[in-house]
Amino acid sequence: MAVRATVSRFPIDTDAREGSGLLWGVTVTPFASIDENGHSPAYGSGGDVLPRCENCWAYFNTYCELEQWAWSCSLCGTLNGLSSAAIERYSLPESCAEMRSSFVDLELPLDESSEEAAMQARPVYVAAVDLSSSEEFLELTKSALLAALEALAPGSLFGLATFSHKLGLYDVQGPIPVVKNVFIPPDAEGTLPVGLDDVMPLLQFLAPVDTCKDNIASALETLRPTTSWERTTAAGQSLDGVLIGGRGFGVAMEALCNYLGSEYGNTFALARIFAFMSGPPDYGAGQLDTRRYGEQYASKGEDADRALLPEQTPFYKDLVSVWTYLQ
Template sequence: MAVRASLACFPSDPALHAACGMPWGVAITPFSATDERGFPPATGTEGHLLPRCQSCFAYFNLLCPLDRWSWNCAICGAENDLSADAAARYARDGGHDPPEMRSAFVDLLLPVEEGEAAAAAAPTPVYVAAIDLSSSEEFLELVKSALQAALEALLPGSLFGLLTFSSKIGLYDVQGPIPIVKNVFIPPDSDGALQVDLEDIMPLCSFLASIDSCKDRITEALETIKPMSSWEVAANAHDGQDHVLHHIRGFGVALDVLINYLSSEYGNAFELARIFAFLSGPPNYGAGQLDINEDQNSGKARGADHILLQEQTSFYRNLVYAWTFLQLQMNTLILLL
């Protein structure tokens, strides 16, 4: 780093600076190859031994007043103790001084373990499959086949999560002896929130399973997924709800809470997760629902099963804008059958 002052002499205090009436400033070039005198930096490989201020976390440097067992920070003035090893390191003995005692311009390397370097270079891949249960058996069979093929193609060390949605959201834990699912209902008037956070239902570390050790149980969990029309409608047929429940598709709420769920561990690379959403029709329940009445259709393509809808809500657009800073890559596969 090169530091060049606008004047050859520094004012000793703010009052003198104000009294002199002359402009004073400093030009700093952080990544300069040489300092202001044209000298290269003093180098070393023991950057991890450099003391840091306990008050402002600045590094020890040549400008810091040094005593036998303590030093004062040149930035904030705080006094810091020296360990026995650091005191021995900074015992002045001429040519054997460490780099930070020979120059104010130093370039020290921090040793990094091989595993840590690999982890820093390649964040853990995270994949989440969000599956629509308000669909047909044929749709789910296609989804299962696609996901089983995807599992074989994922890189070793990847994390995988399985979520289902309809009038409720299901989270699968595949890290135990047998796969289990925990459900939370979506309130009809939900604006994108649930009564219970997903993190309280299942910790994210239980939801995201390693492909290396849990691939078989993920496959078992996929085989247990059935459409609502095959198991829940029959139980509610006496209430006259058989034509209602299996068409409920709370996709907007599921997507919103899933993004919040993944961001609950911000800093652990979960912000790089990829979400694969398998949607069998337009969302029609809770936040982000669409009106699919005939007068809302902008046109039809290739028959009545392929209805093109105009944009009716800014919910999904706002969702993308709100979470852009997470750099969450949302790869959505929509199958309309």
């Protein structure tokens, strides 16, 4: 800040100023690169601990009278006490910018709570795509997501995940999209062997749409269905001709919900997960009994379209309850 007076000599008191008949004032230039004498600011740290006057809230500066345990405000004359940290700080005056110059630039520490609030205020969209599907299904999904990317608001964060007998996380913030996979346990009570935040840091997974839109589009083009061999190997079994073990939707959703809360301890306030499924979950926790539908029910006179409507497991109801509580 630069301060320039309208006269070269200051009046000694109010009577002298009024008796002179001259207009007196100062011009203040905030954030000036040099002061009125052409000097650059003295740089330092600890701007958050700079003492302030208890009466007028002026900052401590070189014009204040400093005593061993207190200081007097240069503006209002109030005597203010010094904290033990301030006493230690000013025991070596040459190490403090505010003691060396009247023109200082002090750094403030990063406010982590403000950073957290800013991140939580950003809309977050996660697309979870079913790879236990057909080429036609994936082509429709890609087209839908590419159109959705164009409609996202500036500042949005986007994450691309895939699920089948494994859960994949895409890093699209580098020059080439990279996917990291975690295999989903086949048993209905199992969870992922590792947390997704250990597989990939959350802020590496959530990419700014503004700068990574082209990379996200490139990642979408790499999506391919899992082969029948992969599904059979993962399932390890087949009941009544129905393939079991291709679509670990329940574990994937549970892991992603936990993942979105891993960075700051609570879920992003504006986070949304969009799941693109080509069939019922039939693998891992949250799987449904897919034998309850299909051609085998036609001979029993049951409607295959309604066979999965009755609730089979409380898994998803419990997951929604936890998700709502975190938000």
